[in-house]
Amino acid sequence: MESPRNFNILTKAMKYFLWLSKYPMQVIIMTMVLFGVDLLDLPIRTIISIGPNIFSFLIRxxxxxxxxxxxxxxxxxxxxxxxxxxxxxxxxLHVLNSLNYKRTIWIERNLQTREIQLYRQLSVWMGFTNKNFCYFAVPPLLFFGVSFIILGLYGTVRMRDRMPFLLYLLLPISSLMASSFVVFMIPEAAKVYEGSNLYLCKTGKDLGRGTWEKKVVRALRPVAVQIGPFGLVRNNLMKIVISVLTEHTSNLLITF
Structure with a gap:
């Protein structure tokens, strides 16, 4: 059996994402409020026209x-x-695909039965996760995430000299945070479908015809993260997202 996968990059990316959302964002926002360049400065000052500025600062x-x-x-x-x-x-799925054991009849059949049982349990778990989380969360997350990256990249290029510097800093930081979803989440989600498809193909070839395990494997379907009613997360999704990002960002920069 191969060694387990190393998730150090994803762990560091998650820690960096949490740090980025906790410290720089808070400091920039409080500095914006202090210097009066936040979006609520004018409305709050209009409503609270009487009284010291400390009230406006606290409310904002x-x-x-x-x-x-x-x-x-x-x-x-x-x-x-x-x-x-x-x-x-x-x-x-990585563990299932990397299993390597001696080809004795009893051990082979026993392990294959346990593998198939584990895969069926994984399929049930992924079905529950898709139904209760991914089906509703992934489509808006993907749509608004890609849209936010496009607008953030456009704002980073075009708004450098047209808005206050502190407010401008939010654009590249927000774009970087939104890009982490695309860079880390989509490829990892695509590995679920590719790994399950590889396992079913490999197991189907290894099993003999007419066996119970062969019939069970033929009845199984690949597990994957579901994008609502739009399909499954596969490797081609990353290509589509990159194509959409480059095309629409270029169109915005050329048009405006």
Whole structure:
């Protein structure tokens, strides 16, 4: 059996993502509120026209920090839960595909039966996860994530001299955070489908005709992360996302 996969890169990426959402974002936002370049400065000052500026500062700080904290907590929860699901499934499939044992009849049949049982349990677990989480979470996450990256890249290029510097800093940082979903989540999710498809093909070839295991394997389907009613996450999804990002970002930069 091959050695287990190394998830150090994903672990460091997750830690960096959490650090990025906790420290730089909070410092930039509080500095924006302090210098009055946040989006709530004019509305709050219009409403609270009487009284010291400390009231306006406190209200803007509370509203913006509360909103940003809740938003970042939701994003971090999606990121951590999504990576946990896809990494767990891909690791199980990696172990199944890397099994190597002696070709004695009893051991081979016994291990293959246990492998198939484990794969069926994984299929049930992925079906439950798709139904209760991925079906509803992945489509909007993918759509808004890609849209946010496109707008963030456009703003990073075009808005450098047209908006306050502190407000401008949010664009590249937010784009970097949104890009982490595309760079880390989609390839790892695609490995689930590719690994399950490889396992079913390999196991189907190894089993003899007419055996019970052969019939069970033929009835099984590849497990994968589901994108709502739009299909499954496969390797070609990364190519589609990159094509959409480059095409629409270029169109925005050329048009505006």
């Amino acid at each position: 700080s509370i509203l913006i920090i509360t909103f940003i904290n809740e938003l970042l907590k939701s994003i971090n929860a999606f990121f951590i839960l999504g990576l946990t699901v896809v990494c767990s499934a891909s690791e199980v």
